[in-house]
Amino acid sequence: MNKIQGFIQLIRPINCVMMGLATIIGVLLSGKNIFYYNEFLFAPLLGFLTAFTFTGASMSINDYYDREIDVVNEPDRPIPSGLIKPSEALALALILIGIGLTSALFTNLICFVISLIVLLIFVTYSTIGKRTGLFGNFLVSACVSIPFIYGSFTLGSDLKLNAIIFSALAFLSNTGREITKGIVDIKGDRSQNIKTIAVIYGADSAAYSATGFYISAVVLSILPLTWSLVSFLYIPLIIITDLGFITTSISLIRNYSRENARKNKKLVLIWMLMGLIAFTVGVII
Numbered sequence: 001m002n003k004i005q006g007f008i009q010l011i012r013p014i015n016c017v018m019m020g021l022a023t024i025i026g027v028l029l030s031g032k033n034i035f036y037y038n039e040f041l042f043a044p045l046l047g048f049l050t051a052f053t054f055t056g057a058s059m060s061i062n063d064y065y066d067r068e069i070d071v072v073n074e075p076d077r078p079i080p081s082g083l084i085k086p087s088e089a090l091a092l093a094l095i096l097i098g099i100g101l102t103s104a105l106f107t108n109l110i111c112f113v114i115s116l117i118v119l120l121i122f123v124t125y126s127t128i129g130k131r132t133g134l135f136g137n138f139l140v141s142a143c144v145s146i147p148f149i150y151g152s153f154t155l156g157s158d159l160k161l162n163a164i165i166f167s168a169l170a171f172l173s174n175t176g177r178e179i180t181k182g183i184v185d186i187k188g189d190r191s192q193n194i195k196t197i198a199v200i201y202g203a204d205s206a207a208y209s210a211t212g213f214y215i216s217a218v219v220l221s222i223l224p225l226t227w228s229l230v231s232f233l234y235i236p237l238i239i240i241t242d243l244g245f246i247t248t249s250i251s252l253i254r255n256y257s258r259e260n261a262r263k264n265k266k267l268v269l270i271w272m273l274m275g276l277i278a279f280t281v282g283v284i285i
Helices: 002-011 013-029 043-065 067-073 086-107 109-127 134-153 161-184 186-191 197-201 203-220 234-254 258-284
Strands: none
Touching: 002 013, 002 043, 002 086, 013 043, 013 134, 013 161, 013 258, 043 067, 043 086, 043 109, 043 134, 067 186, 086 109, 109 134, 134 161, 161 186, 161 197, 161 203, 161 234, 161 258, 186 197, 197 203, 203 234, 203 258, 234 258
């Protein structure tokens, strides 16, 4: 039972579900009436499965390569705690990649090609990209933002403006979160010569940089409404989301300690989930 719990903890199931939902939202953002497609119950579910398994695989691979850093930064994670062996984490990642690639191939050729690109991105990040700091943050954010594009292609080759905008929103907000995470991990990252903004320029500079990305996401979130891409029901939910990002930004600038950065890193996931809900409601209702 402990081993199973370790594998579940390793893949971060909440993150996996969020990325799976992102592909479903991408389907909705495509503008197609999915009830007229024979693939309604098939292609979107395959998209969800690919996003879910790829996210789990990326988490496992990242923890595999970060196992020495996590001894310092996150000693309670499955690998440094001894609950999961490094080889077991790698084996799980390979299984999940196989499942994800298979479901992408059964979706369509475009989705299969995109899945290969995503695979290349997250492997590059885990092996060499993480040590580059900001560029590594961009690689992670690319993986987070692509599911919305991927979902748009599950029922065809059309890509709508609202999918591109929301993908950009995910990219900006997640980059802010990755920079915030750098504040939390500064001790272990410095020991492994990982050149995050927090390591090179200090926690204060990282806090201001993260804030810049959060506020950019807030500004961009106004466009779908002004361009009539969503309904008025988008407004109350996106207000909550934007207030969350603004509150997080203020909190980080006032207190860029490791403990406060850790707290806000977790809160940002909530604001990102709220943004998902806002866009979903704004598109389908």
